[in-house]
Amino acid sequence: xxxxxxxxxxxxxxxxxxxxxxxxxxxxxxxxxxxxxxKLKAEDPTLVFRRSCREGVCGSDGxxxxxxxxxxxxxxxxxxxxxxxxxxxxxxxxxxxxxxxIDMSQFYAQYEKIQPYMINNSPAPAIERLxxxxxxxxxxxxxxxxxxxxxxxxxxxxxxxxxxxIGPSGLLQAYRFLADSRDTATEERLANLDxxxxxxxxHGIMNCVQVCPKGLNPTKAIGHIRNMLINSAT
Amino acid sequence: MVTSVTSLGRSGLxxxxxxxxxxxxxxxxxxxxVGYFFANPNLDYAQWAELNSSLxxxxxxxxxxLSIAAxxxxxxxxxxxxYITVRLIGPKATAIRIFxxxxxxxxxxxxxxxxxxxxxxx
Numbered sequence: 001x002x003x004x005x006x007x008x009x010x011x012x013x014x015x016x017x018x019x020x021x022x023x024x025x026x027x028x029x030x031x032x033x034x035x036x037x038x039k040l041k042a043e044d045p046t047l048v049f050r051r052s053c054r055e056g057v058c059g060s061d062g063x064x065x066x067x068x069x070x071x072x073x074x075x076x077x078x079x080x081x082x083x084x085x086x087x088x089x090x091x092x093x094x095x096x097x098x099x100x101x102i103d104m105s106q107f108y109a110q111y112e113k114i115q116p117y118m119i120n121n122s123p124a125p126a127i128e129r130l131x132x133x134x135x136x137x138x139x140x141x142x143x144x145x146x147x148x149x150x151x152x153x154x155x156x157x158x159x160x161x162x163x164x165x166i167g168p169s170g171l172l173q174a175y176r177f178l179a180d181s182r183d184t185a186t187e188e189r190l191a192n193l194d195x196x197x198x199x200x201x202x203h204g205i206m207n208c209v210q211v212c213p214k215g216l217n218p219t220k221a222i223g224h225i226r227n228m229l230i231n232s233a234t
Numbered sequence: 235m236v237t238s239v240t241s242l243g244r245s246g247l248x249x250x251x252x253x254x255x256x257x258x259x260x261x262x263x264x265x266x267x268v269g270y271f272f273a274n275p276n277l278d279y280a281q282w283a284e285l286n287s288s289l290x291x292x293x294x295x296x297x298x299x300l301s302i303a304a305x306x307x308x309x310x311x312x313x314x315x316x317y318i319t320v321r322l323i324g325p326k327a328t329a330i331r332i333f334x335x336x337x338x339x340x341x342x343x344x345x346x347x348x349x350x351x352x353x354x355x356x
Contacts, residue, residue, distance in 0.1 A: 160316040164236045193246075197236040200246030201312075229247045 002026050002081065004036060006047065007089040010098050017096065019087075026077065033065050033080055033088065034072035037100075049100035056213060059148030063100050064089040069150035069211040091153035093162065106162045107149045107169070113192075114166060114174035119185035135181035142176035142221060144214050145169060151208035151218055157201040165201035166193075168208035168218030175221035178228060190225075190232055199225055238315075240335045242307045249308045256301035263298040287356045299349040303342045310338045 001023040009017035022043075024036050034054055041047045049072070050060040056074035063072055066080045066087050080086055094102040120129070152158045152167035166174065174193065177183050193199045199222060208218040243249045270285070271277065285291055317323075318331040 157316070160319065160322070163321075195236045196238050196241045196244075196246040196249055196311075197315075198246065200250050226247075226250070230251075233245075233247050 002036070002077070003085045004040065005085065005087045006037075006040070006100070007096075008047075008099055009096050010046070010048075030076050030078045032073055033063075033070075033075045033077065033086065034061055036077070036086065037072060037088070048098045057146065059146035062091050062148040062150045062153075062213075064091055069154045071148060071150070071213045074213055091149055093153045093155075093159040094149075102149075102153075104149055107147075107152055107167070110152075110162070110166045110170040111147065111173060113198075114170050114177070115185070115189065116173050116177065118177070118180065118183055119188075120182055121184065129182045131181050138179045138181075139176060141216055142172060142179065145172050145176075145216060146214060148213065150211045150213055151216075154207040154211045155202075156205070156207070157203065161197060161201060164197035166198050168202070168222070171199060171202070171225060172216060172218040172221045175225050178225065186228075187232065190229055193225060194229055194233065199229070240332070240339075241311050242304060252304050253308050256305040259298055259301040260305065263294065266294075283356060286353070292353050295353055296350065299346060299353075303346050307339065307342055311335065314338070 002025075004022045004024050005019045006022065007017060008014070008020045022040055024039055026036070032054075034051055037047070037049055037051075041049075049063070051073065052058040052060045054061075054073045056071050059071070061072040062069060065072065065075050066082055066085075068080075069091055070080075072088070077086065088100065090096050090100045090102045094104060094106060097103050147169060149169060151172075152162075152169045155165075155168055157165050158167040174189065178186055178189055183189075202219070202222045204219055204222075206219045209216075209220075212218070238244065241249055243252055274281065286295070314331055314334055318327050318334060320327045323330075
């Protein structure tokens with residue numbers, strides 16, 4: 001039997017959060033953490049967590065699994081269980097709504113700040129704006145982000161200043177549009193980032209890289225943004 | 235864009251660059267001084283005073299002290315804006331942070347002036 005410890009908090013009932021222990025029979029299978037949560041929810045329907053696609057595409061079930069942020073649906077027990085114990089908590093740093101569900105407003109507010117859409121005021125061509133294969137290749141490692149918030153909520157700079165520091169996820173997206181040959185707002189985008197908080201709160205500790213379930217590298221993207229700022233400001 | 239009036243360079247890029255350059259200056263000074271000690275195992279006061287009263291050495295020391303001051307200003311500013319915030323310690327945080335920031339800036343500048351006094355008083 002696998003010992004599972006889950007963070008529980010229902011603000012309407014509980015005075016404060018607590019850890020609840022369960023025992024789960026995995027029948028010796030290397031289940032995903034989400035499968036274990038589904039089993040528990042069948043037993044105790046009051047357990048609340050977000051999930052949707054269950055295959056690492058939607059980014060709904062980001063949570064702190066045995067101390068490391070990740071997606072429950074693509075994290076196997078063999079990676080997460082230590083000494084026959086699985087500990088599941090909500091993503092750290094953002095307010096808990098209930099159990100494993102966090103309020104991601106602050107995270108989305110930072111995403112909104114970087115204007116995550118193409119800006120190009122030149123007249124649209126008849127069919128589409130073309131890119132060369134090389135220009136398109138620059139977006140690899142950037143467009144794959146699913147906004148699960150595992151990286152930003154693993155970042156101490158984001159914990160301390162979630163209202164000022166854009167965070168690894170938002171900055172990865174910021175670079176995705178800075179690097180896009182079809183976008184013409186590069187200077188405006190850079191001007192919005194050149195303050196002591198938005199980009200430069202990143203001290204390069206690379207927690208984001210360690211936890212990203214899609215294997216992306218926000219620290220590298222932040223380095224590219226910094227280089228673009230240096231190029232345009234010196 | 236988040237503006238700030240107490241950071242050293244007012245711009246993130248400028249602070250970042252000052253931080254990197256000052257780090258190199260301090261490292262080079264440390265390597266030079268340690269190297270000098272190793273190269274002169276029988277160093278006496280006369281030789282030490284002669285080294286430190288030469289104009290190039292005074293300038294090098296002064297640039298290093300300015301680097302320490304800038305580096306400390308930026309670093310301490312980062313620490314204070316991380317931990318002394320309304321989010322973490324409540325509504326009094328802004329007053330406390332401004333007090334600590336101004337105190338930190340004052341002490342840093344005092345040290346710089348004192349160091350100049352020492353360097354040119356040798």
